[in-house]
Amino acid sequence: MTDMRAAFYDSYGDVDVLQVGELPDPRVGPGEALVEVRAAAVNPVDWKVMAGGLDPLMEVRFPAIPGWDVAGVVRAVGPDIPEVEVGDHVLAYGRKDWVQAGTFAELVSVPVRAIAHKPAELSWEEATALPLAGQTAARTLRDRLAVTDGDVVLVHNASGGVGRMGVQLARILGARTVIGTASERHHDRLRELGATPVVYGEGLADRVREIAPGGVDVVADFVGGVYDVSQAVLTEGGRYASIAEHDVPGIEDRIVWVRPDGAQLQWLADLVADDRLEVDVVRVFEELEDAGAALRANREGHGGKVVLRVSED
Ligand SMILES: NC(=O)c1ccc[n+]([C@@H]2O[C@H](COP(=O)([O-])OP(=O)(O)OC[C@H]3O[C@@H](n4cnc5c(N)ncnc54)[C@H](OP(=O)(O)O)[C@@H]3O)[C@@H](O)[C@H]2O)c1
Incomplete structure (x- = not known):
């Protein structure tokens, strides 16, 4: 050896x-x-x-x-x-x-x-x-939240490694509007990726409602600590999942953990090769x-x- x-x-x-x-x-x-x-x-x-x-x-x-x-x-x-x-x-x-x-x-x-x-x-x-970032985004938005045509989607931490994949996948899956939270310095890039950016922090629910007065159908939480604001903007029957919420009891069935999955990864790699995912x-x-x-x-x-x-x- x-x-x-x-x-x-x-x-x-x-x-x-x-x-x-x-x-x-x-x-x-x-x-x-x-x-x-x-x-x-x-x-x-x-x-x-x-x-x-x-x-x-x-x-x-x-x-x-x-x-x-x-x-x-x-x-x-x-x-x-x-x-x-x-x-x-x-x-x-x-x-x-x-x-x-x-x-x-x-x-x-x-x-x-x-x-x-x-x-x-x-x-x-x-x-x-x-792999890790893309598959986390895919498992959350495609496999768990089943984003589909016409959905209005809120992505928390849209500028992170997972979030940049997430906003693009939401669009690929048919979302009508993708709202992404991030610092202002990342807003131009998020627009290029297909999201409507908003800054996170106090007043977030109001900023989201300005863009989506009827509420959002789907929340993908890629940061944690945003459960209450997420519930405040979700439509009745809306879907929520988090990869990073550790402090809210009773939502274990909505926590996502990425797992090794070659077929899912090949789907993502082929999207990149086809210039559909950056x-x-x-x-x-x-x-x-x-x-x-x-x-x-x-x-x-x-x-x-x-x-x-x-x-x-
Ligand atoms: N459960 C799972 O399977 C799984 C998988 C992957 C990752 N994770 C976890 O998910 C989190 C994100 O992962 P990542 O790789 O995307 O991280 P990352 O790339 O390191 O994310 C960094 C970004 O977080 C943003 N941020 C910080 N506080 C925020 C807030 N309150 N609201 C919105 N955005 C905020 C910052 O955005 P600005 O620069 O725009 O301020 C920063 O650029 C980490 O905690 C990671 O450990 C879990």
């Missing part, structure tokens, strides 16, 4: 606990493909896990490599995996049942159920920025040694996607 370079941490803590060094190459087991990582994307869950925030929910085995999003080249496949071949260009939301061997590494083994093929039209950066990569860090800086950049919360390049073609 040889060693690969990876960013990893030996105990929970701030981003400072991250180091870059050598760890054994991952095994490629049944149901898995070994991917040489070209690029990994950063998500808030990466630094939340690192800080111990998901400890009650998920086992973390140290040393732990962060990262669940990957785009790269298949280098080996486990037994009986007809879905992918060595040399294929792929992308995945590669979350496993416990946290240990993530994508901030030269190599990662990924469950084949999570994998989609990368259309040539997508750059490595776009491909890796798509991936907003706002910052690229050029090498594995920048992993800590990339995590910090995401934690500062500027919106859009932050990507870490790991290797060149």
